[in-house]
Amino acid sequence: HVQLVESGGGSVQAGGSLRLSCKPSFFILDDFDMMWYRQAPGNECELVSSISGDGSTYYTDAVKGRFTISRDNAKNMLYLQLNSLETEDTGMYWCAALGSTNYWGRGTQVTVS
Numbered sequence: 001h002v003q004l005v006e007s008g009g010g011s012v013q014a015g016g017s018l019r020l021s022c023k024p025s026f027f028i029l030d031d032f033d034m035m036w037y038r039q040a041p042g043n044e045c046e047l048v049s050s051i052s053g054d055g056s057t058y059y060t061d062a063v064k065g066r067f068t069i070s071r072d073n074a075k076n077m078l079y080l081q082l083n084s085l086e087t088e089d090t091g092m093y094w095c096a097a098l099g100s101t102n103y104w105g106r107g108t109q110v111t112v113s
Contacts, residue, residue: 003027004095009108016085020108022078022095030073032097036080038110040091048093049080062088085112 008020020036033052039045049069050058057069068081078095090112097103 003103004097004105006093006095006105006108009093009110011111011113012085014085014087014112016112018082018085018110020080020082020093020095020110022080022105024076024097024103027097027103029071029076029078029097032099032103034069034071034078035096035098036069036078036093037096038089038091038093040088043091051078082110085110087112 004022004024006020006022008018010018012018030053033050035050036048037045038048046060048060048063049067051069051071059067066082066084070079071077080093082089090110092107092109094107095105
């Protein structure tokens with residue numbers, strides 16, 4: 001049973017942009033802190049960005065100033081805008097909802113060349 005569905009990944013050249021989207025399949029995002037994780041080949045999974053219910057955000061240093069996380073509670077959607085992409089941003093990106101229960105998506109691939 002898919003809990004979160006990510007979309008928006010793809011292949012872009014360095015300097016390009018993508019917007020990742022994440023939609024829950026059966027619950028409301030309002031009740032959760034939302035995260036974006038990524039894993040590059042050969043690397044450990046890392047937290048890229050998060051947004052809490054009150055709108056507070058976190059970004060790992062490598063993406064500050066380039067990525068923007070947002071949530072649209074009316075549409076029940078989570079987004080991650082990726083600008084000025086670098087080859088080091090290549091990897092699988094997952095969204096996660098953390099709360100009384102934790103939910104994960106299956107990921108969307110981002111490839112920067």
